[in-house]
Amino acid sequence: MARLRQERAVRTREKIVLAAASVFEERGFARASISEILARAGVTKGALYFHFPSKEALAQGVMAAQGDALELPGGTAGLQNLIDLTLYLAGALQRDPLFRAGVRLAVEQAAFGMRDTTPYQLWIEAFGVQLVAAKERGEMWPHVEPERIARLLVGAYSGIQLLSKFYTDRADLPERVAEMWRCLLPGIAVPGMVAHLRIDEPLAALSSVPEGGLRPAPVPAGGEPVS
Amino acid sequence: MARLRQERAVRTREKIVLAAASVFEERGFARASISEILARAGVTKGALYFHFPSKEALAQGVMAAQGDALELPGGTAGLQNLIDLTLYLAGALQRDPLFRAGVRLAVEQAAFGMRDTTPYQLWIEAFGVQLVAAKERGEMWPHVEPERIARLLVGAYSGIQLLSKFYTDRADLPERVAEMWRCLLPGIAVPGMVAHLRIDEPLAALSSVPEGGLRPAPVPAGGEPVS
Numbered sequence: 001m002a003r004l005r006q007e008r009a010v011r012t013r014e015k016i017v018l019a020a021a022s023v024f025e026e027r028g029f030a031r032a033s034i035s036e037i038l039a040r041a042g043v044t045k046g047a048l049y050f051h052f053p054s055k056e057a058l059a060q061g062v063m064a065a066q067g068d069a070l071e072l073p074g075g076t077a078g079l080q081n082l083i084d085l086t087l088y089l090a091g092a093l094q095r096d097p098l099f100r101a102g103v104r105l106a107v108e109q110a111a112f113g114m115r116d117t118t119p120y121q122l123w124i125e126a127f128g129v130q131l132v133a134a135k136e137r138g139e140m141w142p143h144v145e146p147e148r149i150a151r152l153l154v155g156a157y158s159g160i161q162l163l164s165k166f167y168t169d170r171a172d173l174p175e176r177v178a179e180m181w182r183c184l185l186p187g188i189a190v191p192g193m194v195a196h197l198r199i200d201e202p203l204a205a206l207s208s209v210p211e212g213g214l215r216p217a218p219v220p221a222g223g224e225p226v227s
Numbered sequence: 228m229a230r231l232r233q234e235r236a237v238r239t240r241e242k243i244v245l246a247a248a249s250v251f252e253e254r255g256f257a258r259a260s261i262s263e264i265l266a267r268a269g270v271t272k273g274a275l276y277f278h279f280p281s282k283e284a285l286a287q288g289v290m291a292a293q294g295d296a297l298e299l300p301g302g303t304a305g306l307q308n309l310i311d312l313t314l315y316l317a318g319a320l321q322r323d324p325l326f327r328a329g330v331r332l333a334v335e336q337a338a339f340g341m342r343d344t345t346p347y348q349l350w351i352e353a354f355g356v357q358l359v360a361a362k363e364r365g366e367m368w369p370h371v372e373p374e375r376i377a378r379l380l381v382g383a384y385s386g387i388q389l390l391s392k393f394y395t396d397r398a399d400l401p402e403r404v405a406e407m408w409r410c411l412l413p414g415i416a417v418p419g420m421v422a423h424l425r426i427d428e429p430l431a432a433l434s435s436v437p438e439g440g441l442r443p444a445p446v447p448a449g450g451e452p453v454s
Binding site for chain 1: 255256257331334335337338339340342343344347375376378379381382383384385386387388389390391392393394403406407409410411412413414415
């Protein structure tokens, strides 16, 4: 019984986070209303406040869960995997509502008085794992420090996606991320490695996927998508 | 008489922009009040609405004027000048209220329903001038396109300063910008050039300047600083 209740609580929380993400993404934080989030989630006010005592807590929940609905590409950790991951994320920013909302809130959070580094730390750690492996495999220059490069990449990526959003509604984001890599790789990877890394192939595959098309939206483990 | 009136109008507009910048920077867009901006500018409501018919117009004015109070480093256009400029801007983001407010609004603008690329275009063009010169002087790889690199740099810089703000209140920004250059230069500049470019020296000079100290805040031409 206790486990059933726990599972139900997890599903309810996921429903609320997905509903909040869709409302935050459409309206922005200031104009997002709790009643609209309740309606989309199909939960009671009590359930919502049990999980998230304030609108700020909801925003924090969405920021922290931004990657939960993504099916990150697998493969051996290293530079190629990291490049593939960043190009996959460019496609996800064009399509995935939870990721879009989480990134939007993370960038705009100071406008509503928040300062939460969790959403950035999440990606710094994910990128860092790939870079540590790359370094161990001898893919990078010896002086390159994985943690510092991970932070540089997450910072640069955050700004590049922001400009892409303002200029082209993120239509050119995969191309801009590929360009970032073409400029950065010679300063990070050893020459023999640079020649082997594919930047354009996954890009072509991603940008040929129409908005909302081809692949079904990923469903988070144990949860139901809120439409 | 007509010229005098015109000069007075320019000064009034500058006073309003500086006052609005200081209020936006302290309170953010949503909590900034027109009455506080009026009090700091020392102008009438009529004068303010003559120049800026709405709070959004004021934000736009601050975003567009973000570089007006900066005394950008001179020198021959090219990669060294661009590196110096970006390190100077890192210091300016620690100190200059108009620049800080303009950058903050440019990043957060979607939170209050705006989508204005002017503030980004401004720096893309300023960086582009340096990169075109660098290319003409043979400092860059032949395949490198100045306009695309200018946009990449402005995007990457926007995100790097945002993370630096969230993590360290921009205390580590000069160091992070220097790191960006160390990673990017081998992909942009020809090898003979990379060896000659100074990244650390202006950085050391800038980071030794205490908050608000040593140099007086620059006064825009013909205007008075609003304190």
